[in-house]
Amino acid sequence: MAPFSFLTNHALVWLCIAADPRIRIRDIAARTKLTERATQRIVSDLTDANYIQRTREGRRNVYAVRTDLAIPLPTERDVALGTLLDALLARRARNGPPSPVSPAGL
Numbered sequence: 001m002a003p004f005s006f007l008t009n010h011a012l013v014w015l016c017i018a019a020d021p022r023i024r025i026r027d028i029a030a031r032t033k034l035t036e037r038a039t040q041r042i043v044s045d046l047t048d049a050n051y052i053q054r055t056r057e058g059r060r061n062v063y064a065v066r067t068d069l070a071i072p073l074p075t076e077r078d079v080a081l082g083t084l085l086d087a088l089l090a091r092r093a094r095n096g097p098p099s100p101v102s103p104a105g106l
Contacts, residue, residue: 009034009042010045010046012032013028013032013034013042013046014051014065015085015088016028016031016032017043017046017063017065018085021062021064021065022063024060025040025061028043050066050069051065051066052064052065052066053066065081065085067080067081067082067085068082069081071084
């Protein structure tokens with residue numbers, strides 16, 4: 001069975017930037033297992049869609065994640081990006097990396 005991810009590549013890149021606004025494209029690519037070219041394209045997509053803002057600081061890019069925008073969902077209501085970010089990163093911030101769950105614990 002081929003590996004899959006619950007999150008899209010765009011979401012993974014967005015989360016890397018949210019976790020480290022000074023992250024380099026090379027580091028995002030390594031963490032997400034994407035090529036640098038694909039990562040640059042995704043960052044451009046996210047910038048064009050206004051999900052992130054990019055500014056130059058010397059020779060580096062510094063990013064700002066927009067958490068006030070809504071994510072259109074196929075449910076009755078949309079969810080703010082900040083809510084998603086809190087849900088995905090909150091446990092790590094509180095408890096450190098998540099521990100593996102045993103099949104008995106499911």
